[in-house]
Amino acid sequence: MSVTVVLGAQWGDEGKGKLVDILSADFDICARCAGGNNAGHTIVVPMGPEKIEKTFAFHLLPSGLVNPTCTGIIGSGVVVHVPSFFAELDALQEQGLDCTGRLFISDRTHLVFDFHQIVDGLKEVELGGSSIGTTKKGIGPAYSSKASRSGLRVHHLFDHDTFAQKFRKLVENRFKRYGYFEYDTEGEIVRYQKLADRLKPYVIDSVVYIHKALSEGKKVLVEGANALMLDIDFGTYPFVTSSSTTIGGVCTGLGIPPKKIGTTIGVIKAYTTRVGGGPFPTEQLNDIGTHFQEVGHEYGTTTGRRRRCGWLDLVVMKHSCLINGYDTLNLTKLDILDDLDEIKVAVKYLIDGKEISGFPADLEELAKVEVVYVTLPGWKKSIAKARTIEELPENCQKYIGFIEEFLGVRIEWIGVGPGRESMVKKQGKAVE
Secondary structure (H helix, E strand, O other): OOEEEEEEOOOOOOOHHHHHHHHHOOOOEEEEOOEOOOOOEEEEEEEOOOOEEEEEEEOOOOHHHHOOOOEEEEOOOEEEOHHHHHHHHHHHHHOOOOOOOOEEEEOOOEEOOHHHHHHHHHHHHHOOOOOOOOOOOOHHHHHHHHHOOOOOEHHHHHOHHHHHHHHHHHHHHHHHHHOOOOOOHHHHHHHHHHHHHHHHHHEEOHHHHHHHHHHOOOOEEEEOOOOHHHOOOOOOOOOOOOOOOOHHHHHHHHOOOHHHEEEEEEEEEOOEEEOOOOOOOOEOOOHHHHHHHHHOOOEOOOOOOEOEEEOEEHHHHHHHHHHHOOOEEEEEOHHHHOOOOEEEEEEEEEEOOEEOOOOOOOHHHHHOOEEEEEEEEOOOOOOOOOOOHHHOOHHHHHHHHHHHHHHOOEEEEEEOOOEOOOEEEOOOOOOO
């Protein structure tokens, strides 16, 4: 089983890209399976003979591309805005990251158009005050087109007449739904004819490509987008994304059967963040929340939006572990807790004084929960230079051990800073 999967375990922004970057040095392929350029990964890596640190912002392209021996694949479950694809690629190339001959896109991938982005804003207005928190990148409307079987896929670009006919019909249907909005339909058709010529060398049958690679003994790393609590089925619906962000989305988004998946790693931040609307039981609208925002630099890679912050919620994580079945966890941004006197961890939800099982589907019920916390002592010491578990303060190790014991999953990777080198790899069993 040569497929390893990295998935977000909370509401996204856990730092998946950093682990993917580290792991991809040992993998032949790094593949995206869902989402679009609404995802954001920031990676800090030393480049060149002088090892000068550079920061790369990934949105659509697989983060594994930072490693020159790793091939990036955008799978069929992703939705792609082609102009953004090239804008991101060009920016990476300008920073010295050569992706020539090692970046491919599935011919089955659905396309995001500028009118999808316009519709994204119109849908938010339609909701009144109940903003979902969309990035306005057109991701949801593109998945809607896909689900309604009216979407256009990458392979459609290469039959210009058919593409033009289908595109006009798709735009007209949006005018009927939302009323006329300013949009140059014919100009877009011409634009995409040119984009199709540039895109063609990147297009492959990704199912054939990945399975051929697996049959040759090559290793595939799957980079999840968003996270479990933003999943269309198992997240805090409707404050979710429009795709399957779970382990199931890996299979449907890449055409990989479950038996090919060997290891699943969940990425969990040492506290909790989310963006946009929706319930957030452990949110801290106080000095603690501000500490997480400012010390943790909690601003979106894609949007620049300030993230909402709160204590680590192990009720959410139990839900996440049940669905994705993580083999190990990557605990990130643990250093952001360095200066705290005490640290709270949510361990159960009560309604009318009674503990509820699982994570509620009904958001009205979720709004009523009383959160029960366990308070742990802080360590009041910088862990930024730690490179082994033994170098972490005793109370820090106890925090890690508490999470492991509660979830029954080993924490294998521990992030203690933003750089590639700022990662502790813990060997053996869970902390005792």
